Amino acid sequence: MQTHPSDLYRKLPQVGELLHRSDFLRLQQTYSRELVAEALRSTLQELRGEINAGRHTEDSLDLELQSLSTKVAHSLRHATRPSLRPVLNATGVILQTNLGRAPLSEAAIQRIAEVARGYSNLEFDLESGERSRRDLHVERLIINVIALKSGQSPSDLAHKSAVVVNNCAAANFLALNTLAEGGEVLVSRGELVEIGGGFRVPDILRKSGAILREVGTTNRTRLSDYAAAITPQTRLILRVHRSNFRMEGFTERPALEELLDLGNRALLPVFEDQGTGCIVDLAEAGIHDESSWIQSASSDLALVACSGDKLLAGPQCGILVGSKPHLDRIRANPLFRALRVDKLTYAALEATLLAYLTATEETLPAIAMLRMPAEAIRARCVAMAERLRSTSAAMEVVETRSVVGGGTTPGASLASFAVALLPSHISETVFAANMRHLDPPVVVRIHEGRVLLDLRTIPPAEDALLTQLLRQALEPEQP
Known part of the structure; x- marks a missing residue:
């Protein structure tokens, strides 16, 4: 027998009642009571919409309510995450205006x-x-x-x-x-x-x-x-x-x-x-x-x-x-x-x-990037490619050209090297999008169907972090 929506609506708890529950009290140690309450209202409103659309049975709604604090915590983390964030610039554009120009x-x-x-x-x-x-x-x-x-x-x-x-x-x-x-x-x-x-x-x-x-x-x-x-x-x-x-x-x-x-x-x-x-x-x-x-x-x-x-x-x-x-x-x-x-x-x-x-x-980072010898970049690319050999992507170290950018030196470029990746399980555009959703985000460039990572614009001290992020993007967790 199908559960009537009104019966499902009655299963939704009140915000005031939830705020006194232990899991939500723990959330209030990190976030203000007002912010937790607003996130609860929003999450419960989403559940009401799902019930109205006929997407829940009594069992499925119970499962949602059991994970309510997890969903609210995720919502709070997303809502309070700063919008302006550090990113890794692997484009090879030194003064990338969209990325804040000179570090x-x-x-x-x-x-x-x-x-x-x-x-x-x-x-x-x-x-x-x-x-x-x-x-x-x-x-x-x-x-x-x-x-x-x-x-x-x-x-x-x-x-x-x-x-x-x-x-x-x-x-x-x-x-x-x-x-x-x-x-x-x-x-x-x-x-x-x-x-x-x-x-x-x-x-x-x-x-x-x-x-x-x-x-x-x-x-x-x-x-x-x-x-x-x-x-x-x-x-x-x-x-x-x-x-x-x-x-x-x-x-x-x-x-x-x-x-x-x-x-x-x-x-x-x-x-x-x-x-x-x-x-x-x-x-x-x-x-x-x-x-x-x-x-x-x-x-x-x-x-x-x-x-x-x-x-x-x-x-x-x-x-x-x-x-x-x-x-x-x-x-x-x-x-x-x-x-x-x-x-x-x-x-x-x-x-x-x-x-x-x-x-x-x-x-000064921008000056150091300008003066970085191409052979030093090549050596770093080779080392990074070696550390990524076990991943599910075809890769090689290729010659490329870096640019100064930022409305300077039009038409001029610098000899450089990049790690070229061809993911096996997803397209290069999806892979580039996935890289932008990492923490920290990584911005890459796509050239002739491959993802290029020009290390001229990556500080050498961040090579290990970039390698870790690449491995995470190339070998996503299995569901």
């Missing part, structure tokens, strides 16, 4: 912990006991790094200043709004780029209140194009780093020195969105013709903007370096307060800049 150094992480643990002198002068400026903490370091790497002394750059905001787009917006609101900004058509997430340089420029004045053509812009476009309404000449594409063939654009000369003759500031914050010489990694932040920031440019979390290898931020009068105007802009960074960013940026000043930039 921070241990020194930067330690500085963050020290500053976050208590109070700090963020805007307090310990000498005078008066209020101070928060950007003073890194301004001296920024100028000293530029001086050191350009072969100058800090006194040679005494006319320069620096500020930090929350990213490079904000740095651009703030500079344009301060120096060119209501006036025209000259920019080459070939530099009107779109960056990640659909953000476009023309849109940022217009939102700043400046008027875009395009010069030249997409592939060829001459100095004469800039000169012919100058009017009494012109406030600024803008040069934009082509961050995510390379233009080849019948192309032309003036050298930065030529733009500077034109700006000096026309009494117009020249502002470069250099973008990458590159300090190290990438030629040693086989990458040539990459724009240098040091070269730009030590020049006579009125302003230079770069990102902190690209090739600078530090935290997300935007850095503006330029002449003191321009930076004083930017600091006075009310938007500067809206776009400023917090103490944790300053702490991480301090540690990152100090690595360059003390010649220990190899401690």
Whole structure:
């Protein structure tokens, strides 16, 4: 005889009654009573829906009720698990924007912990006991790094200043709004780029209140194009780093020195969105013709903007370096307060800049990945493949190419090696999805029907963990 739904509904216990049961009291030692109660209500509501759909008999419902605390505990773990989680990046893309770009150094992480643990002198002068400026903490370091790497002394750059905001787009917006609101900004058509997430340089420029004045053509812009476009309404000449594409063939654009000369003759500031914050010489990694932040920031440019979390290898931020009068105007802009960074960013940026000043930039993970020899990666891949020979997957060590990523070095790549896997029991796309559901998740890339794990972007200390996770994904537990 079939059990009537109303009889099954009566078997469902009350939330208040369950909260006093020993198994749910144990859950309340980890989670708040309110959270446990809400998870119970949700689980019981699911059971009511299943009963209404005719999916339960009296016996099956009894089994569900016996495992009720297990289901609620699983629900609570899922509900309280942080959404932002560490992942293992086996894609070979060093500055993977979707994965947070540059990993921070241990020194930067330690500085963050020290500053976050208590109070700090963020805007307090310990000498005078008066209020101070928060950007003073890194301004001296920024100028000293530029001086050191350009072969100058800090006194040679005494006319320069620096500020930090929350990213490079904000740095651009703030500079344009301060120096060119209501006036025209000259920019080459070939530099009107779109960056990640659909953000476009023309849109940022217009939102700043400046008027875009395009010069030249997409592939060829001459100095004469800039000169012919100058009017009494012109406030600024803008040069934009082509961050995510390379233009080849019948192309032309003036050298930065030529733009500077034109700006000096026309009494117009020249502002470069250099973008990458590159300090190290990438030629040693086989990458040539990459724009240098040091070269730009030590020049006579009125302003230079770069990102902190690209090739600078530090935290997300935007850095503006330029002449003191321009930076004083930017600091006075009310938007500067809206776009400023917090103490944790300053702490991480301090540690990152100090690595360059003390010649220990190899401690910056992104720089270490850039400099890692391909043969060292190959040896690690061979060792990992050997440890996985007993699994149910065909695998071999293959040559591949790593990329810098993050809107830098377009078209350039680094020689590398990867472990190539072909799972026997599931497709490569299902396997890649399974890897993303591990703890910690592993992000891989698929190439020509195989899963590739480029170890350039895996710290050597995590090889054993990655091997364990691969074994777990390749040999799932039998039901």
